[in-house]
Amino acid sequence: MADKINIDVLTLDSVQCAACGYMMESIAALPSDVQEMIQYQEWSIKNKDGIGKFMELKGKVLPTICIERDLVFESIIPQYEELIDEMARRAPNDQMRDRIISLRGKGFEFDKIQENLAKAGSGMKTRTDS
Amino acid sequence: MAKQMLIDAYRGKRTAKAPWVPYAGVHCAFLIKEAADKFLQDPALLAKGIVETAKRYKADGIPLLFDLSVEANAVGCELKWWPDNVPSVTTHPCSGKTPADAGLTFPTKDSGRWPVIFEAAKIAKPQLEELDCALMGLFCGPLTLASHLAGVRIFTDVYKNKEFAAEVCKFAGEVGAISAQLYAEMGCDIIANVDPVASQIRPETFREYVKPNCEAATKVIHDAGLTSSFFICGDCTKVMEEVCQLGTHGFAIDEQLNMNFVRDMARKHNVGFGGNLKLTLALSLGLLSPREDAIVSLAAGGHIGYTFAPG
Numbered sequence: 001m002a003d004k005i006n007i008d009v010l011t012l013d014s015v016q017c018a019a020c021g022y023m024m025e026s027i028a029a030l031p032s033d034v035q036e037m038i039q040y041q042e043w044s045i046k047n048k049d050g051i052g053k054f055m056e057l058k059g060k061v062l063p064t065i066c067i068e069r070d071l072v073f074e075s076i077i078p079q080y081e082e083l084i085d086e087m088a089r090r091a092p093n094d095q096m097r098d099r100i101i102s103l104r105g106k107g108f109e110f111d112k113i114q115e116n117l118a119k120a121g122s123g124m125k126t127r128t129d130s
Numbered sequence: 131m132a133k134q135m136l137i138d139a140y141r142g143k144r145t146a147k148a149p150w151v152p153y154a155g156v157h158c159a160f161l162i163k164e165a166a167d168k169f170l171q172d173p174a175l176l177a178k179g180i181v182e183t184a185k186r187y188k189a190d191g192i193p194l195l196f197d198l199s200v201e202a203n204a205v206g207c208e209l210k211w212w213p214d215n216v217p218s219v220t221t222h223p224c225s226g227k228t229p230a231d232a233g234l235t236f237p238t239k240d241s242g243r244w245p246v247i248f249e250a251a252k253i254a255k256p257q258l259e260e261l262d263c264a265l266m267g268l269f270c271g272p273l274t275l276a277s278h279l280a281g282v283r284i285f286t287d288v289y290k291n292k293e294f295a296a297e298v299c300k301f302a303g304e305v306g307a308i309s310a311q312l313y314a315e316m317g318c319d320i321i322a323n324v325d326p327v328a329s330q331i332r333p334e335t336f337r338e339y340v341k342p343n344c345e346a347a348t349k350v351i352h353d354a355g356l357t358s359s360f361f362i363c364g365d366c367t368k369v370m371e372e373v374c375q376l377g378t379h380g381f382a383i384d385e386q387l388n389m390n391f392v393r394d395m396a397r398k399h400n401v402g403f404g405g406n407l408k409l410t411l412a413l414s415l416g417l418l419s420p421r422e423d424a425i426v427s428l429a430a431g432g433h434i435g436y437t438f439a440p441g
Binding site for chain 2: 018077
């Protein structure tokens with residue numbers, strides 16, 4: 001979708017692996033104004049779809065945050081501002097880029113993390129048969 | 131099964147062959163046909179699971195449990211339980227406050243699930259002794275516990291809000307030292323500081339926030355005459371020098387690292403090392419032959435300070 005920034009999080013399993021969990025949380029804790037501009041999903045390599053996505057995006061390490069198909073944060077849990085800057089750089093239009101940059105000072109929000117993680121399917125497809 | 135051989139390897143010594151540790155975790159529940167959430171909260175099932183698993187896999191050592199939510203839960207974080215996985219931490223009491231301002235207090239042997247763990251150790255320890263299998267206590271390392279306490283903001287705070295990050299990590303390190311003491315009291319032979327997210331930071335951040343907050347726990351383990359290790363997950367290549375210099379007897383890494391590189395680092399620093407049978411690619415997904423993968427790990431690991439284990 002051209003009106004959203006696509007984020008794929010390549011993980012082992014965001015429930016079992018704390019590093020994967022906090023990679024997911026770094027996206028889920030973005031403020032609601034940013035949430036409106038992004039869509040994201042966890043891809044656990046414990047199932048075939050996850051392996052397919054890992055291969056498709058040419059992943060090298062787990063966990064990795066991919067923004068618009070670029071491997072951006074590879075085994076580094078990002079700071080808030082780093083995330084904002086990398087999303088702004090890949091925004092589909094100038095208006096969205098400016099809006100994201102305007103939220104640089106806002107910081108993470110913790111009240112909707114669980115809801116946002118559920119929307120992203122976090123922890124839901126981490127079985128080999130899922 | 132050979133407990134002393136495992137202890138020797140963990141301490142970086144030469145062994146006749148590589149000892150073996152399955153980090154079975156909630157796989158123990160699967161083996162005894164129980165749900166993970168039930169298994170982790172029932173001392174009899176926990177003990178049954180690890181003893182059965184140790185027997186089945188002829189383990190030289192086995193963790194009492196592999197669950198990094200214990201410490202967070204004992205100081206007040208809420209959990210979401212899963213039938214086929216470890217629980218996940220769902221609330222972060224320090225997301226807007228320091229541990230002191232949030233009213234957090236240090237855990238005791240009566241906090242959270244510690245009574246369950248003590249009871250499980252009491253049941254399992256004599257049975258493992260009979261099998262000549264080491265009992266291992268694994269506790270949550272300082273940066274992972276700091277993440278549980280403060281949430282993902284800790285990875286920004288280590289740069290932008292250093293005083294706050296230092297306070298949370300210090301509290302986490304002190305909680306870790308208490309866990310180490312509790313595992314020593316239970317009779318664990320090896321106690322490991324498990325800090326998976328410590329691989330997701332830069333070396334200078336590791337030196338500033340992880341290293342100093344591991345020291346108290348390591349001292350507790352060594353003062354008790356026990357064997358220490360540091361477990362780290364993910365691609366920790368960038369912090370390997372720091373891991374080797376933590377002061378623990380050894381370390382363990384995951385499948386993403388090159389075993390030759392890890393072996394050479396361990397030898398250089400004269401510490402033990404463990405790994406790195408490919409947990410996902412071979413054991414879980416079967417994309418590689420577990421047998422061939424095991425041969426590669428064993429060949430690279432050698433006989434000095436090496437423990438064969440999943441990565």
